[in-house]
Amino acid sequence: MSTTLQFDQIRLPGECDALRQEVRTFLSEEIAKGTFDPYRPGHGDSHDRDFSKRVGAKGWIGMTWPKKYGGQERSFLERYVVTEEFRVANAPVRSHFVADRQSGPILLKYAPEHIKANILPRICQGELCFVIGMSEPGSGSDLFAAKTKATKVDKGWCINGSKIWTSNANIADYMIALFRTSLLTNANRRHGLTQFLVDMKTRGIKVNPIYQMSGQQDFNEVVFEDAFVPDDHVLGEIDGAWKQATSELAYERSGPERFLETFYLMLELIRATGSEPDTRSAEGLGRLAAQLHTLRRMSVSVAGMLQAGKEPVVEAAIVKDLGTVWEQNLPNRVRELTAFLAPEIANRVTLEEQLAFATTIAPKLTIQGGTTEILRGIIARGLGLR
Amino acid sequence: MPADQPSASPHHGSLQTVAGKRKTPIVTNDSDHIVTASAARIFADLADPQTVNRLNNGSWKGPFWLALADAGLPLAWVPEQLGGAGATLAEGFAVLGVAGRFAVAVPLAETLLAGWLLARAEVAAPNGPMTVAPSRPADRIIFDKDGTLSGSAIGIPFASEARHIAVLAHGDERVVVALVAASDCTIGKGQTLAGDSSNVVCFERVKPLRYARAPLDLDHTALMLMGSVSRSVQTAGALESILSLSVSYANERVAFERPIGKFQAIQHNLARLAGETAAALAVSGSAANTMTQSDSFDEAAFLEGASAKIRCAEAATHGAGIAHQVFGAIGFTKEHILHRFTLRMLAWRDDFGSESYWAAELGRHVGRRGADEFWPMVASR
Numbered sequence: 001m002s003t004t005l006q007f008d009q010i011r012l013p014g015e016c017d018a019l020r021q022e023v024r025t026f027l028s029e030e031i032a033k034g035t036f037d038p039y040r041p042g043h044g045d046s047h048d049r050d051f052s053k054r055v056g057a058k059g060w061i062g063m064t065w066p067k068k069y070g071g072q073e074r075s076f077l078e079r080y081v082v083t084e085e086f087r088v089a090n091a092p093v094r095s096h097f098v099a100d101r102q103s104g105p106i107l108l109k110y111a112p113e114h115i116k117a118n119i120l121p122r123i124c125q126g127e128l129c130f131v132i133g134m135s136e137p138g139s140g141s142d143l144f145a146a147k148t149k150a151t152k153v154d155k156g157w158c159i160n161g162s163k164i165w166t167s168n169a170n171i172a173d174y175m176i177a178l179f180r181t182s183l184l185t186n187a188n189r190r191h192g193l194t195q196f197l198v199d200m201k202t203r204g205i206k207v208n209p210i211y212q213m214s215g216q217q218d219f220n221e222v223v224f225e226d227a228f229v230p231d232d233h234v235l236g237e238i239d240g241a242w243k244q245a246t247s248e249l250a251y252e253r254s255g256p257e258r259f260l261e262t263f264y265l266m267l268e269l270i271r272a273t274g275s276e277p278d279t280r281s282a283e284g285l286g287r288l289a290a291q292l293h294t295l296r297r298m299s300v301s302v303a304g305m306l307q308a309g310k311e312p313v314v315e316a317a318i319v320k321d322l323g324t325v326w327e328q329n330l331p332n333r334v335r336e337l338t339a340f341l342a343p344e345i346a347n348r349v350t351l352e353e354q355l356a357f358a359t360t361i362a363p364k365l366t367i368q369g370g371t372t373e374i375l376r377g378i379i380a381r382g383l384g385l386r
Numbered sequence: 387m388p389a390d391q392p393s394a395s396p397h398h399g400s401l402q403t404v405a406g407k408r409k410t411p412i413v414t415n416d417s418d419h420i421v422t423a424s425a426a427r428i429f430a431d432l433a434d435p436q437t438v439n440r441l442n443n444g445s446w447k448g449p450f451w452l453a454l455a456d457a458g459l460p461l462a463w464v465p466e467q468l469g470g471a472g473a474t475l476a477e478g479f480a481v482l483g484v485a486g487r488f489a490v491a492v493p494l495a496e497t498l499l500a501g502w503l504l505a506r507a508e509v510a511a512p513n514g515p516m517t518v519a520p521s522r523p524a525d526r527i528i529f530d531k532d533g534t535l536s537g538s539a540i541g542i543p544f545a546s547e548a549r550h551i552a553v554l555a556h557g558d559e560r561v562v563v564a565l566v567a568a569s570d571c572t573i574g575k576g577q578t579l580a581g582d583s584s585n586v587v588c589f590e591r592v593k594p595l596r597y598a599r600a601p602l603d604l605d606h607t608a609l610m611l612m613g614s615v616s617r618s619v620q621t622a623g624a625l626e627s628i629l630s631l632s633v634s635y636a637n638e639r640v641a642f643e644r645p646i647g648k649f650q651a652i653q654h655n656l657a658r659l660a661g662e663t664a665a666a667l668a669v670s671g672s673a674a675n676t677m678t679q680s681d682s683f684d685e686a687a688f689l690e691g692a693s694a695k696i697r698c699a700e701a702a703t704h705g706a707g708i709a710h711q712v713f714g715a716i717g718f719t720k721e722h723i724l725h726r727f728t729l730r731m732l733a734w735r736d737d738f739g740s741e742s743y744w745a746a747e748l749g750r751h752v753g754r755r756g757a758d759e760f761w762p763m764v765a766s767r
Contacts, residue, residue, distance in 0.1 A: 005626070005660065007668040009675040011767075020765070088761050263761075270757040282749030283742055287700075289752050290693035290745065293764055294669040301668060318664045321657070376657035377650075383633050383660060385647040 005315060007297075010304025016081045023085040026058060030091070038090045039350055041264050042216065042357045047094035047129070047171055055086075055093075056126030061100045065108060070121030076307040080300065084256035088263055094218070095129040095171060102252050103130035103176050110236040110244065111197065119174070119197075133163040133177030133198070133222065140165070141374050143178070144190050144242070148224060150179035156231050157181075157196070159204070159224040167368075169207045169220035172200050182239045190242035195235040202227045214360040252369060254302040254316035259295045259323030261365055262358045265334045266292065268351045272338050284337040288330070295323050314382030321375040328365040331358040418480040421462075421473065425481045428453045429488040435627075435723045438491070447492055451515065460494060463502040464511045470501055478502075479619050479674035486623020489726040491582055493517055493544035495616050500552035503609065507563035507598040514549035517542055517568075519587055523610055523739045527589055529557035533597075535564060535589040543737060545573050545585035553589070554600065554609050561605060564594035578733035580726070608683040611691035613738030615677055618670035618694035621702050624731040625663040628709045631724065632656060636712055652712060659708040662701040669697045672767070686767060688751065692744040699741035702731040 031038055035051055055061055060082045065071025086093050104123050107116055122128045139145035148161025159179060169175065175198040182192035198205070204227035210219035236244045266288060273281040298319050305312045335355055345351075366372045380386055432450040454460055462478045464470020478498050485494050493515045500516035520527060520539040527537040535555050545551065545568065553564045570593070574586035633656060636647030646652050673694035676686055706728040710717050717724040735741060752760055 005629075005664050005667055007664065007671060009671055084765065267757040267760060270752060270760055273753060275753050275756065277749055277753040279746055282747075282753065283745040284749065285752055286692070286745030286747065286749030287696055287741070289689075289748055289760075289764070290669075290696035291700075293689065293693040293767065294665050294697045296764060297672045297767065298664065298668040314660070315664065318661050322661050322665060373654070376654040379657035379660050380653035383629075383656060385633065385636060385653050385656060 005318075006305075006312065007301040007315065008305055008308075010077070010301045012077050012081060012300065013075075016078055019078055020081050020085060022058075023060070023082055027085065027089045027091060030054070031089070036090065036092050039264070039354075041090040041354065042214070042361065046092045047168070048092040049095055049126070049129075051092055052096040052126035052129075054126070055096065056124055059124075061096050061126055062104050062120065062124040065104060065120060065124070069108070069116055070124030076303050077300075080256065080303045084260065084296075087257055087260040090264060094168060096123070096126050097257075098132060098168065099123045099128055099130040101255065102132070103174070105251065106176055106195070106235060106244075107197070110195065112232050115197065115232060128174060129168060129172045131166050131168045131172040131175045131200075131222075133166055133175045135165045136162060137164050141371050143245075144184060144193065146178055146180055146193060148177075148179050150181050150194060150196065150229070152181075153228070157229045157234070159196075159198070159227040159229055161224055163222045163224075164220075165210075166220050166222050167218045169200070169222045170209060170218070174198065175200060175222070176235065178241055192239050193241040194238050195241040195244060196229050197233040197235055198227070198229055199233075202229070204228070212364075214357070214364075216361075249370070250302070250306060250311065250313050250316040253320040253375075254299055254306075254312075256296070256299055258320045258369075259292070259299065259327050261324075262327045262330045262362070263292075264354055265330050265358055268347055268354055269334045269337060271347045272341055272345050272351055274345075280340075281337055284333065288333060291326055295319070295326060299323070314379055317370075317375045317378040317382070320370065321372060321379065324366045325372065328362045331355055331362055335359075418477055421477045422480045422484050424457055425459060425484045426487075428457060428459075429484060429490060433488055433490055433492075435489055435726050439721070439723045439726060451492055454492075454494060455513065460497040460515070461501045461511055461513075463498050464505045468505055468508065468510045469513075470505065470511055475502075475678040476674070479616070479678070482616055482619045483623040483670075486620035486625075486731075487627045489580075489624055489627070489730050491580070491726075491730070493548055495620060496543050496548070499613055499616055500550070502612065503552045503554060503563055503604075504565060506604050507600050509552075509563055509565055509596055509598050512550050512565070512595075515544065515547060516550045516552055517544050517548040518609070518613065519545075519551050519553050520606075520609075521613060521737055523606075523743055526606070527553050527555040529555035529560075529562050529564070529597075530591070531558070532591075534591040534593050535566065536591055538586060538588040540586050541576075541584050541736065542573075542587045543578070543584050544582065545571075545587050546575075546583040550595075551587065553594070554604075554606060555597075556606075561600040562597050563600050563604070564597035566592050566594050578730075580729035580733050582730070582733070584733075603682045605683075607688070610738045611683060611687060612677065614695035614744065615670065615673045615691050617734040617737050618666070618698040619674055621698040621731045621734055622663070622666040622670040624727045625659075625666050625701060625705050628705060628724070628727045628731075629656075629659050629663045631727075632659060632709045632712045646712075655708050655712060659705055659712075662705040662708070666698045666701040666705075669694045676767075685751075685763070689748070689763065689767060692748045695739060695744045696741040696748070699735040702735055706732055 059072045063072040063074045063079050067073055136146050150157040150159050177196050177198050178193050181194040184192045204225045206223045208221040209217050211217050302312050302316050432453050438446055458471030461470035462473040466472040482495055496517040497515055500518045501511045504511045519542050522541050525539040527535055548568050551566050551568055555562050555564055572588040576585045578584045636652055637645050639646050673690040676690040716722050
C-alpha cells in the first residue's frame with residue numbers, strides 16, 4: 001500500500017471561539033430582520049447580493065487571502081468556522097461561496113498582478129459571483145473529453161462551444177473555464193486544456209436556463225459563439241491546466257459543505273422525537289450524531305493538514321465520499337425514524353416540507369463536484385491499485 | 387500462561403526510560419513514536435500474526451508477555467510510584483493502536499485498563515496479566531458493608547488467563563476500585579468470536595486484596611467510556627492491517643487474466659474499506675486525544691467516547707464484510723490470517739457497550755439537550 005491514511009488530531013484554536021460567536025450573532029440578526037428563514041432551505045432565492053456584501057463587510061469572504069488583495073490573512077481553520085456556521089444556518093451564500101472557496105484561490109495563484117488587484121478585492125467585498133465552467137454536453141466526469149475550443153487570435157483567444165450544468169451562470173459575473181487549446185496527445189490525454197477567466201458580459205456568450213427536478217433553477221447551459229477572451233485572462237500554463245487542478249481539489253472536496261447540505265433535518269428530527277425519545281428513535285439519533293461527529297472531525301483534520309502545508313488528497317476524497325453519501329441518506333433515515341411518531345407533533349409541517357425538499361435534492365449530492373465513482377477511483381489510485 | 391514477574395533484562399527499548407523523563411502528560415508525536423516503534427518491534431518479533439496462526443497453540447504467549455512486561459507496556463498507565471511505567475495516556479493509546487494492527491491476542495489492553503482503573507484510585511498494581519470488571523454496561527458488582535464483593539459480570543475479556551481483576555464496585559454510598567485475585571472468583575468457560583477467552587465472573591463474597599474509594603468522576607460510565615475508546619483504537623488498528631492485506635492481495639491475485647485489483651468493482655470496494663478505516667482512525671484518534679487532554683469525564687468525553695465506539699463498530703461490520711469479499715474463499719480458511727483481524731474486531735464491538743447501547747445513550751442525551759443545543763455541542767469538538 002503506497003498510502004498511509006492520516007488524520008492529524010486538529011482542534012480549532014481558541015481564537016475561533018470568539019469568531020464563531022461573532023458569526024452566530026451576525027446570522028441571528030440577519031434572520032431577525034428577515035433576510036432568510038433558517039427553517040426553509042431552498043425556499044426563496046439562495047443568492048442575495050446585498051447579504052453577500054454585508055458578509056464581505058465583516059471580512060468573511062476571502063478571509064485567508066493577503067491583505068493587499070482585500071483579504072484578512074486569517075487561517076483556514078478560521079474560514080472553516082465561518083463556512084460551517086453559515087451552512088448550518090442555511091444562509092444564502094450562493095452568490096459568493098464559489099469565489100470564496102475556489103475561484104479566488106485560483107486567481108491568487110495564476111492570474112497576472114493587475115487582474116488580481118482588480119478582481120480579488122471585489123470578491124472580498126461580496127460584489128462578484130463566480131461560476132465553474134467544466135462540464136460540457138459530451139464531457140462530465142470525463143473532464144479531458146472537453147471540446148469547447150479556444151483558438152489563438154490577435155491579442156487573445158476566440159471561444160466556441162458550450163458548457164453545461166453550470167450552477168449560477170445566470171447570475172454570475174465571471175467564469176473560470178477549461179477550454180481546449182490543443183488536441184490531446186496519445187501520450188497524454190490530459191494535455192491540451194487551458195484555464196481561462198471569462199467575463200460573463202462578453203459579447204457572444206449566451207446563458208440558457210435548465211430547470212431541475214427539485215424545482216430550483218441554478219443549472220444553465222452557457223453557449224460561446226466567437227466570444228473573445230484577452231491574453232491576460234489565461235490562468236497558468238497553456239495546455240497544462242490538468243496539472244493545476246489536482247492540488248486545489250483537496251480544498252473543494254473536504255469542506256463542511258460536503259456533509260452539512262441536509263443538516264437541517266437533524267434538528268427537525270431532534271424536535272420531532274422530543275426530549276425523551278423512545279429507544280428506536282434514540283438509537284437512530286445517536287448513530288446519526290456519531291456519524292456526523294466523525295465526519296466533522298475528519299473534515300477539520302483535513303483543513304488543519306492543508307493549513308500545515310500537507311497534501312491530504314486521498315483523505316479529502318474520502319471525506320467527500322463518506323460525507324455526501326451520509327447527507328444523501330439522511331432524508332430517508334429521518335423519514336424512517338419519524339415513521340411511528342404521533343401525527344400531532346408540533347413540527348410536523350416543517351419536517352414534511354424539509355423532507356420533501358431534501359429528498360428531491362438528494363440525488364445531486366453524490367454527483368456535483370466529483371461523483372462518488374470518480375472519488376473512489378482517486379482513493380483506489382492512492383491505495384496503489386491504479 | 388504468562389510469567390508473573392517481569393525479567394530484568396533490558397534489551398528491549400524500555401518504556402520506563404522514555405516515560406520516566408516526563409512528569410506532565412504532554413503529548414508529543416516523538417515520544418508516541420518511540421513507544422509505538424518499541425511495541426511494534428516486540429509484536430513483530432514474538433506475536434507475528436502469520437506465526438501465531440500457524441502455531442495454533444498458546445506456546446508463543448509466555449515469551450511474548452515477558453517481553454511486553456520487560457518494556458513496561460502492560461502497566462504503561464500506572465504511575466511509577468504505584469508500580470507501573472508511568473507513560474502518558476497518549477502513549478498507551480498509541481500502543482493499543484499498534485496492538486490492533488497485530489490483532490494481539492493477550493490481555494494487553496485489559497491490563498492497561500485495569501492498571502488505569504487502579505491508578506485512578508491510587509491502588510498499587512501487581513505484575514502479571516489483569517482484566518477489568520464489569521465490561522458490560524448492564525453489570526454491577528456490589529461492595530458490601532463487610533468489605534467483600536458480590537455479583538456477577540458477563541463477557542469479561544481474558545478473565546480465565548488473568549492473575550488479577552480490577553473491579554469497579556458499588557457500595558451504599560460510594561464507588562470503590564478493588565483489586566482481587568482471579569483465583570478467588572468463580573470464572574466460567576467462554577470465548578469470543580475470535581477464540582479469545584471471555585468469561586462470566588462470579589464474585590461470591592470475595593475479599594479484595596486491596597481497595598480504595600474511587601474519585602468522584604470515576605463511575606461506571608467512565609469505565610465503559612475508557613474501555614470503549616480502547617476498543618475503538620484497537621479496531622482502527624485492525625482495520626489498517628485489513629486494508630493493507632486486502633490491497634496487497636488484490637494486486638497479487640490474478641483472475642480473468644489480470645490482478646483483481648484492476649477491476650473497478652474491486653477498486654471501489656477497497657475505496658469503501660479505506661473510507662471505513664479512515665473514519666475509524668479519525669474518530670478513535672479524536673476520542674483518545676480527548677481522554678488525554680482532560681482528566682474529567684464530561685460531556686466532551688461522553689460525545690467523543692460514545693461516537694468512537696459507535697462509528698468504529700460500524701466500520702468493523704462494514705470493513706470485515708468488504709475484506710472477506712475481496713479475499714473470497716481463501717480468506718475464509720483457518721490457515722489464512724484475515725480472520726485474526728476480522729473476528730477480533732467484530733468481537734470487540736460487544737465489549738464496554740455495543741454500538742446500539744451507546745447510540746441509544748447518545749440519542750437520549752441529544753434529545754434531553756434539545757435541537758438548539760445540538761450544533762453547538764458538535765461544533766465544540
